[in-house]
Amino acid sequence: xxxxxxxxxxxxxxxxxxxxxxxxxxxxxxxxxxxxxxxxxxxxxxxxxxxxxxxxxxxxxxxxxxxxxxxxxxxxxxxxxxxxxxxxxxxxxxxxxxxxxxxxxxxxxxxxxxxxxxxxxxxxxxxxxxxxxxxxxxxxxxxxxxxxxxxxxxxxxxxxxxxxxxxxxxxxxxxxxxxxxxxxxxxxxxxxxx
Amino acid sequence: xxxxxxxxxxxxxxxxxxxxxxxxxxxxxxxxxxxxxxxxxxxxxxxxxxxxxxxxxxxxxxxxxxxxxxxxxxxxxxxxxxxxxxxxxxxxxxxxxxxxxxxxxxxxxxxxxxxxxxxxxxxxxxxxxxxxxxxxxxxxxxxxxxxxxxxxxxxxxxxxxxxxxxxxxxxxxxxxxxxxxxxxxxx
Numbered sequence: 001x002x003x004x005x006x007x008x009x010x011x012x013x014x015x016x017x018x019x020x021x022x023x024x025x026x027x028x029x030x031x032x033x034x035x036x037x038x039x040x041x042x043x044x045x046x047x048x049x050x051x052x053x054x055x056x057x058x059x060x061x062x063x064x065x066x067x068x069x070x071x072x073x074x075x076x077x078x079x080x081x082x083x084x085x086x087x088x089x090x091x092x093x094x095x096x097x098x099x100x101x102x103x104x105x106x107x108x109x110x111x112x113x114x115x116x117x118x119x120x121x122x123x124x125x126x127x128x129x130x131x132x133x134x135x136x137x138x139x140x141x142x143x144x145x146x147x148x149x150x151x152x153x154x155x156x157x158x159x160x161x162x163x164x165x166x167x168x169x170x171x172x173x174x175x176x177x178x179x180x181x182x183x184x185x186x187x188x189x190x191x192x193x194x
Numbered sequence: 195x196x197x198x199x200x201x202x203x204x205x206x207x208x209x210x211x212x213x214x215x216x217x218x219x220x221x222x223x224x225x226x227x228x229x230x231x232x233x234x235x236x237x238x239x240x241x242x243x244x245x246x247x248x249x250x251x252x253x254x255x256x257x258x259x260x261x262x263x264x265x266x267x268x269x270x271x272x273x274x275x276x277x278x279x280x281x282x283x284x285x286x287x288x289x290x291x292x293x294x295x296x297x298x299x300x301x302x303x304x305x306x307x308x309x310x311x312x313x314x315x316x317x318x319x320x321x322x323x324x325x326x327x328x329x330x331x332x333x334x335x336x337x338x339x340x341x342x343x344x345x346x347x348x349x350x351x352x353x354x355x356x357x358x359x360x361x362x363x364x365x366x367x368x369x370x371x372x373x374x375x376x377x378x379x380x381x
Contacts, residue, residue, distance in 0.1 A: 040230075047228045055223035064221065075228055080235075130220045151200070152211075152218040158201040176200055180211070 025089070032088035035079070043082075047075050050092060053164040054099045056154040060138060060145040061103035064131065070106065074099045093166030128187070136186045137179075144179030147172055260322035 028049070034042040054074050058067045078095050085094055137148050146165070150156045158176060162169040198205035336344065 044228055048225070051225070052223040059221065068226065071223075071226075072229060076230065076234065079230070128217070130217050133214070133217055134221060149218075152214045153221050154223060155215065155219060157203055173197075173201060177197060180200060183214075184210075 028091040029088040032091055035082055043079050050095055052154045054095060056150040057096055057099040057146055058103055059153060060149040062106050070102055074102050092164045096165050136183060140179060140182050144175050147175035148179045151176055
């Protein structure tokens with residue numbers, strides 16, 4: 001069931017790149033045009049296509065339990081401001097920038113943060129959890145954070161990350177390679193290898 | 195590290211990368227429907243072009259119709275008044291012309307069919323017209339005796355002005371100006 005869902009999501013992510021639909025213009029262009037023409041239900045298709053990417057961008061920056069609401073906020077803001085998007089082919093980079101700005105706004109607010117005390121640290125289980133590894137990724141330089149989260153959390157490939165975020169494939173490749181190297185150093189894997 | 199598998203999951207799987215995928219994949223995005231509030235309003239693009247285009251079109255057509263009406267009447271008036279003739283632009287109907295055009299037509303056709311019809315002003319429907327400003331009234335023409343007297347008066351005024359100028363300069367101590375200044379040197 002999970003694999004079927006994952007496969008469906010992967011097909012959803014790669015649907016825009018299939019040769020059958022990328023004949024003349026990207027699928028985003030037609031969807032944006034339809035939404036601006038008044039067919040607001042077509043925005044749900046854009047949401048399905050780009051929600052994982054926005055989720056990854058936010059997850060690389062804000063606490064996990066806040067990400068769900070922020071994803072909704074980002075897409076509602078995008079729907080409200082869609083008329084300001086001049087180039088519909090740049091919908092992905094545009095909404096990724098909205099997500100980054102929304103994450104910055106999250107920390108500008110007067111939300112209380114809980115410091116990690118020694119007692120809490122002792123209570124942690126010895127095995128590495130997903131949240132712990134995600135915390136390590138968040139400590140990496142910003143250029144690597146987003147790419148690693150999209151690759152390992154959202155299970156996107158390098159070409160998909162490049163297409164969705166607007167980065168060049170070369171930049172994504174470099175970020176992946178260096179980010180994984182730094183992550184290994186943090187996790188102590190590098191020392192374990194001969 | 196298998197870079198190819200890290201890049202696009204092709205090639206031989208890297209166990210460490212797979213371990214990271216399995217571990218972090220639990221945090222993956224779970225599809226949720228987009229909840230749009232009922233009071234949510236979508237900002238529409240403000241387009242100023244249609245009203246501007248309509249206004250510009252109306253203005254253009256109004257000016258074009260006004261100019262067309264104005265210019266379509268002028269050549270008729272000019273053609274009916276060839277140079278040299280002293281006919282007034284507006285023909286005053288005489289006693290013989292009081293009949294209706296339908297009654298006059300056989301008579302005109304019998305006498306002079308090629309003669310141009312006199313200009314009869316139609317009720318004007320002009321939206322834009324140009325009116326020449328009224329010029330000031332010209333002075334009446336003078337007789338030769340009056341012209342000779344006028345020349346004498348002007349000469350006397352010129353002489354008096356020159357003498358007054360010379361007297362003023364002599365009182366102020368300035369040298370008398372050259373009377374033939376502003377002339378080109380010869381040779």
